[in-house]
Amino acid sequence: MIVFPAIDIRGGKCVRLTEGRFDAETVFSDNPVEVAKRWRREGAEYLHVVDLDGAVAGRPVNLELVIAIAKKVDIPVQLGGGIRTMDTIDTVLAAGISRIILGSVAVRQPALVKEACARYGDRIVVGIDARDGVVAVEGWGVSGQVGAEELARQMAAVGVARIIYTDISRDGTLTGINVEATCALACAAGVPVIASGGLRGLDDIRALWQARTAGIEGVIAGKALYTGALSLRSAIRVAKGEEA
Template sequence: MIIFPAIDIRGGKCVRLLKGDFAKETVFSDKPEEMAKKWQAQGAEFLHLVDLDGALAGKPQNLATVKAILAAVDIPVELGGGIRTLESIDEVLALGVRRVILGSVAVRDPELVKTACAKYGDRIVVGIDAKDGIVAVDGWGVSGDVEATALAQEMKKAGVKTIIYTDISRDGTLAG
């Protein structure tokens, strides 16, 4: 089993939201690259990064912070949050990110996911974030009007090999 420590980035800082609520934010560090180094020193084999500003804006917003993290660690990094075009996927992977996590676009443009899987294979991951089994999109603020299990089945058919599932009601609660 590989445990993926998560670094959620908002405004260039390492934060945690409670149940995805941007008004309930805890700032852990204004230097996410130092947190990344800490996780690596504690034995992390892979890091999970989320660009929270990107998730809201619909395009990556914290790439300078991602670059700083990549420069600080030797372990692979995956990134999600606002990656909704093939150009964004290309840009993020070109930085040195190992895997790209697609969320909202999996609901809104499954053909893009299929195209990305054909081009990049297992470097494409889908993030399914759900409340009461229904997928949420756009930084978890909007219902995607699709059941999480149905989306997972559709993404498997599109060629996705890895899905990251988040139960929004438990996110940030330290309850597993």
């Protein structure tokens, strides 16, 4: 199981939101590139980057900064936030980003997701962000009017290779991963799922590792890393089953 340190970018800074609320933002660094280098030094195998400005604008806003991150670390980077056209998908993947995450378009334009998967295969990831089991889109500000598990099944049917599932109500709260809902979604979709939202500590990672046979492939670590509640090195050991 892979631990993905999260780098959320807003206004060129590394921030964390609480429950996806832009009015509940904490700035952790003015230099996201240095943050990326730190996580790499501590053993990260893959980085999860979100362009929060892009999620609201509907197009990448901090792409140059994300490209700089990808150039400075020798590990893959996956990017989400505002990627909503095939032209943008082509541009981002050609720029050296390993995988892109499609969120709002999974609800609004499933045909685009199908086309992207046909062209790029497993470089396409769908992010399903839900509050009380209902998908939210456009920077989490709008209801997608579809259940998370139903959308997961639809995305698997059009060729999506993996899904990131975020429980918005837990994101940035340090209240624990919603393991049960994540497992249910993985079973519904039949494709690997990366858990996100509320990671608190090593017990969450142990629970996910034990549930990996349900299809859980990894976990995104955000505020727990930035506040020091979680050590990345320890998290990676537990995620690999090396530390009980």
